Amino acid sequence: MGLFKLKGFPGTGSFPHGIHPPDNKALSANMAVEVMEIPRTVTLPLLQHLGVPCKQIVKSGETVGYGQMVGKGEAFVSASLHAPIAGKVKRNTMVTLPNGRHLDAITIQAEGEQIPPERIWEDVKFTQWPRDGFSDYGSMDIVKKIQESGIVGLGGAAFPTHVKVMPNDTRVIDTLMVNGCECEPYLTCDYRLMVEAPEVIVTGALLTGRAVSAKEIVICVEDNKPEAIKRLQQATRQTVVQVAVLKTKYPQGSEKQLVKAVVGLNIPLGGLPADAGVAVSNVQTMAAVARSIIKDVPLTHRVVTVSGQGICNPKNIFVPIGISLAEVVDFCGGLTPNAARIISGGPMMGFAFSNLSAPVTKGTSGLTVLTHDDVRKADETNCVRCGRCVDACPMNLVPTRLALAARYNNPEIAAQYHIRACVECGSCAYVCPAKLNLVQLIREGKAQLNAWERR
Known part of the structure; x- marks a missing residue:
């Protein structure tokens, strides 16, 4: 299907640079959306968004209903949290999300009459x-x-x-x-x-x-x-x-x-x-x-994709926020024998992780499970200054400069080359013939810059 010109919109329907990876x-x-059953428990991290964590407003032992607010977003850049099931609030727990963040979380055990998902x-x-x-x-x-x-x-x-x-x-x-x-x-x-x-x-x-x-x-x-x-x-x-x-x-x-x-x-x-x-x-x-x-209902559920050659039955699923990723994987028939890497999100911008006890959050768009053949790659070599990463970068950055600044812990140079403008799309790493871990280095460079500015 071709592009068509929108009345009043001057865009061409595309943008400079970018890449064309296989969409898979x-x-x-x-696969039509399937609905998961109500889980026995849900785990709700108090921070599932950019900004400030919400404030817990329920106590351990308290009974909550479906859709009841359990965490209030009191700061301007924050978001409230609601129970996706009816049940009893249990003792809080700490969870580690796929992006590596350790967060305090509310646990709710299903009890009483439920609204069928x-x-x-x-x-x-x-x-x-x-x-x-x-x-x-x-x-x-x-x-x-x-x-x-x-x-x-x-x-x-x-x-x-x-x-x-x-x-x-x-x-x-x-x-x-x-x-x-x-x-x-x-x-x-x-x-x-x-x-x-x-x-x-x-x-x-x-x-x-x-x-x-x-x-x-x-x-x-x-x-x-x-x-x-x-x-x-x-x-x-x-x-x-x-x-x-x-x-x-x-x-x-x-x-x-x-x-x-x-x-x-x-x-x-x-x-x-x-x-x-x-x-x-x-x-x-x-x-x-x-x-x-x-x-008049809050955000309690979302649709996620579970896909990749490493999952037995790829699906799109309507799930309650807070259900464990392990339950989501089991609903799809589990992992194949040759599954090698689980990614929260897609392979370009997602985070590889191994702890399936982590919960689905508001930002969980899907799980991608890759096989050993998918992740097999050549060893990293030296940058050959080919410029492919520059040609691919949709933000007109020089990814190798940013990666070198991070590798040598030089946040001043990283800032000079606008490291924060990087959207971490992974286009640079995808086209790099040297197989450099550019996105990981750039993420590290951003952390270095933040720490340097706080000194």
């Missing part, structure tokens, strides 16, 4: 989601409800959504862009939501567009997802929402690259989409907004 989505793209998913799919009649909702009413519901970006970044949509006199938002690109290989959870429940996405986009007072609302999808495009085009008929078909390229779903592709603007280093008059949010986030405003 066929493993799970045609099948009913929750059916509510997402089959509700007659409204397309108009939103005049009674003021901008701040929508923002407040999003904040109370604990909604964060469900594309992986997990930035508190209310912060993005908060009205700001100094930054006027002209365009709301709903990100359905899902350019990360293997992951198909957003795709399945667009195919199976496009109406809830459109309602969430209309409500969010009202919150930010956007003149234009556009849902962005790569052209390798024709069925999702068709379903969204049907769902947006007789609405102000447009569907933008963009070129399939990695990392098309990155905010700055998305803004460039649609509105043709370059966001400056250190800048945000809002600096270009744009707000960007993920399709699953829009579904959560619709459920929050229309159904």
Whole structure:
């Protein structure tokens, strides 16, 4: 399916640089979303988003109901936490997430009458989601409800959504862009939501567009997802929402690259989409907004993908936040004998880990399980100064300079070469003939810079 020119949008449907890795989505793209049973316990880290941890407001031994707030996001850049099951609060525990962070967590043991998760998913799919009649909702009413519901970006970044949509006199938002690109290989959870429940996405986009007072609302999808495009085009008929078909390229779903592709603007280093008059949010986030405003339910569940040649039965699953990753893997038939590496997220930007007792969090978009053949690679050699990493970098950085600065613990040089502008997409490491661990080094360099600045 080719690109088409959006009325009023000067973008070309793509962006400079980037790469074309195999998407490997066929493993799970045609697998309809399945619903997991209610787990015996859920574990809810108090920090599942960028920003400040929420404050626990329930005590051990207390009985909580489905959707009850158990952690309150008191800081501006924070997000509240809600019980995905009814049950009794147990003693807190410490958990280690796939990204290596050690966090205090609330544990809830299932007790009493439960809302069947099948009913929750059916509510997402089959509700007659409204397309108009939103005049009674003021901008701040929508923002407040999003904040109370604990909604964060469900594309992986997990930035508190209310912060993005908060009205700001100094930054006027002209365009709301709903990100359905899902350019990360293997992951198909957003795709399945667009195919199976496009109406809830459109309602969430209309409500969010009202919150930010956007003149234009556009849902962005790569052209390798024709069925999702068709379903969204049907769902947006007789609405102000447009569907933008963009070129399939990695990392098309990155905010700055998305803004460039649609509105043709370059966001400056250190800048945000809002600096270009744009707000960007993920399709699953829009579904959560619709459920929050229309159904008065907080964020308690999400769709995740479990895929890769190392998993017996790749699937897309509707799961409660807080369920263990081990239960999710078991639901997919377990690991294959040749499974070698488990990644939280996709292979480009995800984190390899081994502790499956970690819980699903709001930012868990999926699990990718690679085999020994997938991860076998040549040994790392010296940089040959070929410049391929520079050609691939969508942020116009020099990744080898950043990696060298990190390797020799030189945060001043790292800052000089704008290390914080790196979005850690992994394009540089993918094309590197020397097989340098560029992304890991850049992450280390960012940590070095943070420590240096705190001195």
